Amino acid sequence: AALVLIRWSEDISLEEAKVADFLLRKSRGKLLLSKVSAKQGKYLQKVPHSYSSDGAIHYGDTIMLVHEDSGAALSAEPSEVVHAESQDTLASGAHDSRTPTARSTLVLQPVPRDASSGREGEPLLFGQAVYLTTNPSLRVDDESGVVLNPLFLASYPVQPHIGRKAALTGHQMVSFSNKRGSHAVWFVRAPNASLEGTPVPANSTVVLMHRATNEALAMDPKCAAPNDFGRELEACCHNYRTKARPLPIDSPLADLGIAPPLESFNMFQFRTADSPAAAEDRRVFKERTPEAVMDKIRSVLGKRSAYGLRGMARAFRIMDDGGDGVLDRSDLRFGLKDAGVTVTDEEFDIVFRYFDRSGDGVVSLDEFVRALRGPMEPRRVALIDQAFDILDTNCDGRVTLEDVEKLYDPSWHPDVRSGRRSGRDVLREFMSMWDTQERDGVVTRDEFRDYYADVSSSFDSTDQFELMMRNAWHISGGSGATENTSNLRVLVTRHNGLQTVEEVKNDLGMDRKNIAAITRALEKQGITDIRRVELYGSEEACQCRVQFYTMWPWPTAGLQDGNDAQRSISCALVCSLMPIVASYLALLGGAGVSTPCCRKLNIDGSREYKDMYGCAGRILEFGIPDTGGVIHPGAPDDT
Numbered sequence: 001a002a003l004v005l006i007r008w009s010e011d012i013s014l015e016e017a018k019v020a021d022f023l024l025r026k027s028r029g030k031l032l033l034s035k036v037s038a039k040q041g042k043y044l045q046k047v048p049h050s051y052s053s054d055g056a057i058h059y060g061d062t063i064m065l066v067h068e069d070s071g072a073a074l075s076a077e078p079s080e081v082v083h084a085e086s087q088d089t090l091a092s093g094a095h096d097s098r099t100p101t102a103r104s105t106l107v108l109q110p111v112p113r114d115a116s117s118g119r120e121g122e123p124l125l126f127g128q129a130v131y132l133t134t135n136p137s138l139r140v141d142d143e144s145g146v147v148l149n150p151l152f153l154a155s156y157p158v159q160p161h162i163g164r165k166a167a168l169t170g171h172q173m174v175s176f177s178n179k180r181g182s183h184a185v186w187f188v189r190a191p192n193a194s195l196e197g198t199p200v201p202a203n204s205t206v207v208l209m210h211r212a213t214n215e216a217l218a219m220d221p222k223c224a225a226p227n228d229f230g231r232e233l234e235a236c237c238h239n240y241r242t243k244a245r246p247l248p249i250d251s252p253l254a255d256l257g258i259a260p261p262l263e264s265f266n267m268f269q270f271r272t273a274d275s276p277a278a279a280e281d282r283r284v285f286k287e288r289t290p291e292a293v294m295d296k297i298r299s300v301l302g303k304r305s306a307y308g309l310r311g312m313a314r315a316f317r318i319m320d321d322g323g324d325g326v327l328d329r330s331d332l333r334f335g336l337k338d339a340g341v342t343v344t345d346e347e348f349d350i351v352f353r354y355f356d357r358s359g360d361g362v363v364s365l366d367e368f369v370r371a372l373r374g375p376m377e378p379r380r381v382a383l384i385d386q387a388f389d390i391l392d393t394n395c396d397g398r399v400t401l402e403d404v405e406k407l408y409d410p411s412w413h414p415d416v417r418s419g420r421r422s423g424r425d426v427l428r429e430f431m432s433m434w435d436t437q438e439r440d441g442v443v444t445r446d447e448f449r450d451y452y453a454d455v456s457s458s459f460d461s462t463d464q465f466e467l468m469m470r471n472a473w474h475i476s477g478g479s480g481a482t483e484n485t486s487n488l489r490v491l492v493t494r495h496n497g498l499q500t501v502e503e504v505k506n507d508l509g510m511d512r513k514n515i516a517a518i519t520r521a522l523e524k525q526g527i528t529d530i531r532r533v534e535l536y537g538s539e540e541a542c543q544c545r546v547q548f549y550t551m552w553p554w555p556t557a558g559l560q561d562g563n564d565a566q567r568s569i570s571c572a573l574v575c576s577l578m579p580i581v582a583s584y585l586a587l588l589g590g591a592g593v594s595t596p597c598c599r600k601l602n603i604d605g606s607r608e609y610k611d612m613y614g615c616a617g618r619i620l621e622f623g624i625p626d627t628g629g630v631i632h633p634g635a636p637d638d639t
Helices: 002-027 034-045 291-302 310-319 329-338 344-354 364-375 378-391 401-407 425-431 445-456 462-472 515-524 558-562 571-585
Strands: 062-067 074-085 087-094 106-108 129-133 152-155 172-177 184-189 205-210 217-227 230-237 270-273 326-328 363-364 398-400 442-444 487-494 499-503 530-536 543-549 565-568 598-600 610-614
Touching: 074 217, 074 558, 087 217, 205 217, 291 344, 291 364, 291 571, 310 329, 310 364, 326 329, 326 364, 329 344, 344 364, 363 364, 364 445, 378 401, 378 445, 378 462, 398 401, 401 442, 442 445, 487 515, 515 530
Parallel strands: none
Antiparallel strands: 062 074, 062 106, 062 270, 074 087, 087 172, 087 230, 106 129, 129 152, 129 184, 152 172, 172 230, 184 205, 205 270, 217 230, 326 363, 398 442, 487 499, 487 530, 543 565, 598 610
């Protein structure tokens, strides 16, 4: 039976470990299902599209490009790269063309400095050139919230080492490019040559000819491939010609030397909104400012590590070969990339121009780092000073790096608590980030503040920063979510038999198993009536004693003297077996189980449970009622 219980306990522990790992990956957004769900929520959000009051299509309109033959809407998928070198992304035909979404709507943009293109707001004419770009809602950056540059519907000639072939049809691939150019310019043609030069009516049939290759945009309803949004049609460029219908002599397309794309595979519609209400745009996009880009950089550094900003600043100083405290464009760009921060060319230009106020092509390293830090709240500064005061035992305003390394507690670092990294790794990174101004191995208060100013920038919440500081440097105090949990808690038995749980308020560097040192520390705190100190509740006491008592007829005094049957059982096993043990003892008429961990609850329900003290395990303490209704001294008094 015992073997069965142990195996049962191991199975429970294994399942709990699996659940914990699942929840950890879920919280970090690393589950495939979570990623797909988040992407679909962004890409499939309903967006407004243009309503044509005069019945014509205009430059700047937001439309749905719907394939006439299949009813599919040309859609973008920016997260699926189809060509590694250019980083072009997928363009496909989504079957739902009824709902305008962020991925299935396109913006008709004029081609700058092109005689064949109109201007913003002007009617679009058959025969004119146009860019088809992604909807701004699709390009909102997840880190900064600003709208990134649009993607351009593009195609390339099928040539060795230059172009691409569509996987299913073998024709010229169509994709979305992050660069504008001739590969992204399209001529809007009319199926009827006589309409060339006239305004393009809303919801009318059009043919989109790729300017660089004279191939028409097409979709074959038989060629579909799966992606995160289902099976969608492959988009390509190819002139599906009908041999039975030769090119008319008077056709304006005759000069192009190609037959007009007469089959329905090449036919599309610029679909607009049915009513002005569907075109009403209430979206508010975050302006792309230097502050917004700096927020993005700060967010990426914070997610990478609590010391992300500190590490990047050190890398910048190493790159500063001249020691003049300035960085040029290439140094700043490389330093950001090396720190894991990816910014677009436009974002980088915005930031560099902002800091290069003199226009001499360099930025101040200190000014850039200070801007990334941002101002610190007085509450954070006070916590940093409290931590330094704990280290500065002789109050001379100086501590050594050896003292910092010896006393720093990495076990309460967020990455360690979440299981992302080990305490050894965090301590190694922690010590590698110290750059004292004099390089003499001594840390001053200003250097300590400077260090934690960098760390502070990675914490959005001051409560989280406070909890980290209190637990890392064993600063007693805090309330609620910020309450210190790293200081040693011990069970103190007074001379009158009363037992209380006390916090050792200044235990940094203390031997947590040295009862004499703990007793002296408690006496300095004003707790003098001490008969015995026990380490119950500390993490070192994970091997918890479990005391089995029978209620009848032992008196309370006998229990105080230790006349009881004691067995040492590991916390993990006790946690697993406790429900069975409690149920068994309850059947014996109110017998109880006393453990030194976590909580107190009477089996017979005569007392309400309450927190007792922290423990590495999850064990319940059951009070022992006797004929006089006296609680066993191992349990705290309810008052």
